[in-house]
Amino acid sequence: xxxxxxxxxxxxxxxxxxxxxxxxxxxxxxxxxxxxxxxxxxxxxxxxxxxxxxxxxxxxxxxxxxxxxxxxxxxxxxxxxxxxxxxxxxxxxxxxxxxxxxxxxxxxxxxxxxxxxxxxxxxxxxxxxxxxxxxxxxxxxxxxxxxxxxxxxxxxxxxxxxxxxxxxxxxxxxxxxxxxxxxxxxxxxxxxxxxxxxxxxxxxxxxxxxxxxxxxxxxxxxxxx
Amino acid sequence: xxxxxxxxxxxxxxxxxxxxxxxxxxxxxxxxxxxxxxxxxxxxxxxxxxxxxxxxxxxxxxxxxxxxxxxxxxxxxxxxxxxxxxxxxxxxxxxxxxxxxxxxxxxxxxxxxxxxxxxxxxxxxxxxxxxxxxxxxxxxxxxxxxxxxxxxxxxxxxxxxxxxxxxxxxxxxxxxxxxxxxxxxxxxxxxxxxxxxxxxxxxxxxxxxxxxxxxxxxxxxxxxxxxxxxxxxxxxxxxxxxxxxxxxxxxxxxxxxxxxxxxxxxxxxxxxxxxxxxxxxxxxxxxxxxxxxxxxxxxxxxxxxxxxxxxxxxxxxxxxxxxxxxxxxxxxxxxxxxxxxxxxxxxxxxxxxxxxxxxxxxxxxxxxxxxxxxxxxxxxxxxxxxxxxxxxxx
Numbered sequence: 344x345x346x347x348x349x350x351x352x353x354x355x356x357x358x359x360x361x362x363x364x365x366x367x368x369x370x371x372x373x374x375x376x377x378x379x380x381x382x383x384x385x386x387x388x389x390x391x392x393x394x395x396x397x398x399x400x401x402x403x404x405x406x407x408x409x410x411x412x413x414x415x416x417x418x419x420x421x422x423x424x425x426x427x428x429x430x431x432x433x434x435x436x437x438x439x440x441x442x443x444x445x446x447x448x449x450x451x452x453x454x455x456x457x458x459x460x461x462x463x464x465x466x467x468x469x470x471x472x473x474x475x476x477x478x479x480x481x482x483x484x485x486x487x488x489x490x491x492x493x494x495x496x497x498x499x500x501x502x503x504x505x506x507x508x509x510x511x512x513x514x515x516x517x518x519x520x521x522x523x524x525x526x527x528x529x530x531x532x533x534x535x536x537x538x539x540x541x542x543x544x545x546x547x548x549x550x551x552x553x554x555x556x557x558x559x560x561x562x563x564x565x566x567x568x
Numbered sequence: 569x570x571x572x573x574x575x576x577x578x579x580x581x582x583x584x585x586x587x588x589x590x591x592x593x594x595x596x597x598x599x600x601x602x603x604x605x606x607x608x609x610x611x612x613x614x615x616x617x618x619x620x621x622x623x624x625x626x627x628x629x630x631x632x633x634x635x636x637x638x639x640x641x642x643x644x645x646x647x648x649x650x651x652x653x654x655x656x657x658x659x660x661x662x663x664x665x666x667x668x669x670x671x672x673x674x675x676x677x678x679x680x681x682x683x684x685x686x687x688x689x690x691x692x693x694x695x696x697x698x699x700x701x702x703x704x705x706x707x708x709x710x711x712x713x714x715x716x717x718x719x720x721x722x723x724x725x726x727x728x729x730x731x732x733x734x735x736x737x738x739x740x741x742x743x744x745x746x747x748x749x750x751x752x753x754x755x756x757x758x759x760x761x762x763x764x765x766x767x768x769x770x771x772x773x774x775x776x777x778x779x780x781x782x783x784x785x786x787x788x789x790x791x792x793x794x795x796x797x798x799x800x801x802x803x804x805x806x807x808x809x810x811x812x813x814x815x816x817x818x819x820x821x822x823x824x825x826x827x828x829x830x831x832x833x834x835x836x837x838x839x840x841x842x843x844x845x846x847x848x849x850x851x852x853x854x855x856x857x858x859x860x861x862x863x864x865x866x867x868x869x870x871x872x873x874x875x876x877x878x879x880x881x882x883x884x885x886x887x888x889x890x891x892x893x894x895x896x897x898x899x900x901x902x903x904x905x906x907x908x909x910x911x912x913x914x915x916x917x918x919x920x921x922x923x924x925x926x927x928x929x930x931x932x933x934x935x936x937x938x939x940x941x942x943x944x945x946x947x948x949x950x951x952x953x954x955x956x957x958x959x960x961x962x
Contacts, residue, residue, distance in 0.1 A: 394870055395953035415874050421954075422872015433867050433958065450872035494871070 346390050346400035348383070360386045362557030363400070370501065371532035373525055375545040377563070378554035384538035385506050387554065391536065392425050392504045393417045404502065422451040426495035428520070430507035432487040434479040440490045441466065441475040447497040458497065465493040469523070485516035492520055496527065503527055505537045509544055517544070579889050585853035586893025586934060587900055593846025594901035594930045598920035600835040600842070602745065605921055607824070607831060609746025614820045616690030618802045620645065621787040621813040637812075638783035644809045645788065650796040651805070653687040655680060656785040658759035662730065662752065664766065675716060675750045677730055679759020682706065687791025694748055699724035699739030706755050711739035715749040718913050730754065731762035745921065760784045843933075850893070850934055851941040854886055858945035863961025865946075869954040875947075882946040883939050890938025894931045901930075 345363050352358040360383040368374050378384050390397045393409060402410035409420045426447075434443045441462060448458035466472040469489040471482075479487055488508065495503060505524060509517035525547050527533040537544065538554075545551045555564040575583075622635035637656070646654045658679035682704040686692055693701055694711070702711055710730065712722060717740045722728055726737050730752055741748060754762075760781055764770060770784075792801050799818040806814040865878055873881075905920035912919055949957060 389955040392870070394955035394958075415876075418869065418872050418874040418877075421870060427870055431962065433863075433870075435864050435867060437864075446868065447871050450868070450874070450877055 344401050344403070346387070346402070347398045348386050348390060348395075349398055359557055361390070361397075364554075364557070364559050366391075366552070366559055368534050368536060370534055371528055373528035373535045373547070373549045374537070375548035375551045376536065376538045376554055376559070377540060377542075377545055377551055378538075379540060382554045383557060384540075384554055388504050388506050388536065388538055392427055393421050394427075418450070422447070423498060424500050424502055426498070426500040426503040428488075428492055428495045428503065428505040428508040428524075430510040432479070432484075432491040432511075434487055434491060434494075436479050439476050439478055440471060440482065440486075443479070443490055444493045444497055447494045451498055453498065462493065462497055465497060466490070469493055469519075484511050485513065488512055488516065488520060492523060496523075499531065500533070502534045503536070505535065507539055508537070509539065509541060517541075521547070575892060579857060579885075579892075582853050582857040582889050583893045583896060586850050586890060586938070587896035589846045589849025589853065590894050590897025590930055590934050591900035591904070592849070592897075593842040593933070594898055594922070594926065595905060595920065596838045596842030596845075597926045597930065598901065598905055598922045600838045601923050601926050602919060602921040603831050603835045605745035605923075609744050610824055611821050612690045613688065613746065613748075614815070614824060615798075615817050616688040618790040618792070618798055618805065618817055619787060619815045619820070620790055620805070622785075623811040623813055635813075636783065637785040637787055639780065639785070640783075641809060641811065642785065642788055645790060645805055645812075648801070648805050648808050650793050650801045652791040652793045653684060654791075655684040655687050655789045656756060656782075657681070657787050657789060658756055658763055658784065659786050660731070660759060660763060660766070675752070676747075677752050677754060677759060677762060679754050679756040679762075681756045687789050689791065691748075694753065695742040695744070696739045697742040699737070701739055702753055702755060706738070708733065708735050708758060709738045709755065710735040711741060711753040712737055713741050713749040713751040713753075714743040715913070715918065716752055719917075728752070731765060733758070733762060733765075745918075756785075757781070846897075846930075847933070847937055850890070850937050853893075854889065854938045854941040855945045857889065858882060858886070858942055858949070861961070862949055862952075862957050865949050866952070866954045866957030866959075866961060869957065875950045878950060879943060879946050882942045886938045886942025887935055890935045891931070893938070894934030897934065898927055898930055 344365050346361050346365075347359075347363055348361040349357045349359045364387060376384055376387065389395045390400075391402055393402065397410065400410070401408055404420060404424055407420075409417065412420065434440075435446065438446065441459075444462040444466065445455075445458055448455070448462070463472060463475070466475055469492060471486050471489045471493075474482055474486055474490075479490075482490065488511065492508070495505075503524065508520050508524070512520065521544055524535050524537060528535045528549075537548065539545065550561075553560045553563045620637065622637040622641065639656075642654050642656055645651060660677045660679075662675040662677055680686070680702065682702055686694075696711065697714065699711070702709060710728065712728070717723070717737070720728070722737055722740075724737055724740060727734050728737055729735070735752070735754060735758070741751075743749060763784060790805070792798050799816050802814050802816045806812060865873075868878060902922055905922060909918050909920055952960070
């Protein structure tokens, strides 16, 4: 609620990105946020995912005001309640595909054997189980994104945030990832927030919002419409 | 588990960087250890006995430069209260063209009166590595210092020419890292023969009468009874027996330390330089390695890692990397030092001393500093938000 964020530009001049964003998403809802590059979509996702602090405003998860938790509390929320899918995958180059997925379980102290079973099942579901012992550089872009998706949902987080998850994929792999995100919301009642500038990625979303001038709009701005 | 499985993946260059720094530290430290042991060894020897020569200047060298010390004087010294034993000695330079002033490193023939036990409190007997010590009744037999023997590839049973006379080697001393490493110990009667062969003037004096073979001594080592203050006893001998050059152990030790003050300063500088170079290299390498992984830390924090989780992981990796780097550095320094010393040993020299305490210190130092550097870098990174860490590392 009322999220604001300003970055320092060249020569220290402030560059406002979010000018007071209010957004409420229900459990099981699939919301897409559209907007051109530089409109602040990723910043919004970072604030909602506790990846960086807002200058003003609050983030609530259920009944908990998570934006005001301490560092340890926010780490707990990130590990247990939020799953991220990044545009550039962000897999750790020194770990195999399986170990990258299992990394999500490490910090929430899950039972390792159980987490491994779940990770293998997810990799099989995403058709990359045969690549489990490969390192990221040995995987294609589509395979890396599917591994990153497995990592994001391994702990069955109630909130999944996806930042241009199809930006580096071909149509086939993009549809596979989008299908999984829709299924998460529909079947597991997860809250899914997708930011994208691709129109086809917005299809099937319960709501499509538009970020323009640092504010969220329910209708596309005149220049887009 | 294979050793390679324990190697921290992706840290090869970091390990090499640390190894080079630690190798520098260990090599410089080994040089400092060598100098320290030399000074300490010399100090230990001179503090274990009172060294006495006859008054004036003469052929006597080593610890007892001075005039001839006749048997009558030795008997007078033995009668001074507090003296526990006197051993007559003849010290001659092996090579007479060598300056007598280079007493710390020159090769010496040391003739010892084997009928008297060694009075030196710190060396009741020179430690023998191979063969045996000299015994009363031995003639044309010698026990060689380790460097003396190694530089000539001599072993027990071989023959060595000393002052133009052949001697059978009956023993080789353990390495002491100080003066005795370059000694050839012989029975005093053989040393007297060598002295007479070398010094025609002495033969004339000897032939003119008034002197017996027992008077041909360049000096004597004097021991003291328990509870006796050696410096006070040395002064008492000086005042009681006329015609002596008495070295006061405390003053000689001080003199030795003053004359080696340059080496002490050098050693301090080498040690400080080693710590600085090795430490900076290691800390810089580990810190850079951690900062290189800033993106990984951002991702891990996005996945729920706390500051403590990251610190634990980084310290674990830092310890492993430092141990590998430190171990490799120690091995590298050992390899270089051994190669250099094997070449220098041909001239009876040794540049490095890799003592266990030095190697242990190098490993502990590298691990501790590595952990400290890793911890510092992690705390710096932990200040960033996960998004900022990912942005900076991408």
